[in-house]
Amino acid sequence: MARLFHHPATEDISIDGVLYALADPTRRGIVAKLATCSGINCSQACEELPPSTVSHHHRILRESGLIRSEKKGVEVINSLRRSDIDSRFPGLLDAILNQSTA
């Protein structure tokens, strides 16, 4: 059975949802990791956390519009919706990621 993921359209991405999603250090870490690659699976993103926690964080990131999740074979590959976020909120993602890596 295929798992279907809901992704908000770019114009429906809200700053409330993006800021809430990024107000958590684990989720900022996932986004920072995805910002440096083209797509990784959930367990690669958070090797030290239990799967249910990892899944929870990815769901919040996906529903906020920050990431895209795609099933490829037996894996779920997540990628950052960088151009969608940057077009919706110019400069915001960099301003936040620059802080969390400081």
Next chain:
Amino acid sequence: MARLFHHPATEDISIDGVLYALADPTRRGIVAKLATCSGINCSQACEELPPSTVSHHHRILRESGLIRSEKKGVEVINSLRRSDIDSRFPGLLDAILNQSTA
């Protein structure tokens, strides 16, 4: 009886708390209003909201380190901790406020 407000030290202001506080449109509105003035009382900041809601939002903003509340006579005057936030997280506040007024 004097009301005492707790304000975190600048070095204790966390990006988690700031992003969470700003993930709400009413609180972003308060911060945007405070960014344009030297200090206003709570009811001036949110004329359309009930006092308990206004108080709740100001408490979250204060505890995150975004605003300072000071009792002056019978009023509580709130002001933005702009230099504290800017020194702690350079560029972050502007990046967020620029979006919410777009």
